[in-house]
């Protein structure tokens with residue numbers, strides 16, 4: 001992604017004007033998007049981001065790429081998170097670098113292209129996936145997470161089956177979409193504080209469920225002598241050993257969910273950029289508090 005200057009403006013082979021956006025397809029690898037919720041024209045040269053550029057996938061041992069769209073209904077039309085309810089306000093897309101104009105712009109522009117120039121988008125995605133697979137030795141496992149900030153059933157777009165040499169993984173809030181969706185696609189169901197019944201059904205069926213916990217200020221103060229819980233300090237928050245009788249694993253060590261045991265809870269910590277968003281996640285029940293009177297993971 002880069003911001004357009006006059007020098008880089010080229011003649012479009014196709015222009016689409018819809019929902020307040022103007023999309024110009026310049027060639028098979030390059031498009032521009034402007035209008036709508038964008039304050040400036042954005043050029044999209046690449047859909048997939050390098051895994052090490054994203055804190056979520058940077059910890060993966062396996063080379064990983066990710067596709068970062070703009071979540072839910074955030075571009076003003078369409079919806080890339082049809083099952084999102086209690087997670088929208090606290091979505092990780094709005095934390096970290098999410099509000100940096102270039103990052104925000106790239107995510108919005110890609111999502112607009114997904115909706116308004118779908119054929120172009122999918123063909124480009126296929127090419128980038130092919131090229132990523134070819135860039136690594138044939139016997140090396142490579143990973144792709146297509147729903148960094150979306151919940152799209154990519155298997156329905158033929159993307160997963162077309163690249164059997166790539167190991168895809170995602171999180172989803174669709175209660176009917178979890179586990180081995182395809183031999184090369186593993187999906188972890190995502191708890192949002194209000195879908196506990198569906199989460200337990202997934203666990204009983206042998207699927208995995210991610211839960212985002214926070215540690216209360218008083219518990220942090222008692223253990224660490226400080227109640228700081230945002231930014232870097234958020235990473236020291238605790239995880240329980242069990243949830244509703246199911247084992248919890250530390251999901252913060254890596255984002256690579258392929259090697260997780262099956263039928264377990266993937267414990268994540270509430271990573272809020274500030275206390276306003278932390279308090280919102282707690283108040284909405286999106287993030288349960290760790291009960292420190294019960295066994296803590298790793299202790």
Ligand code: SF4
Pocket residue numbers: 071072080081083084085087088090091092093148149150151173
């Ligand atoms: S479903 Fe996931 S990506 Fe979509 S709004 Fe909720 S947390 Fe964000």
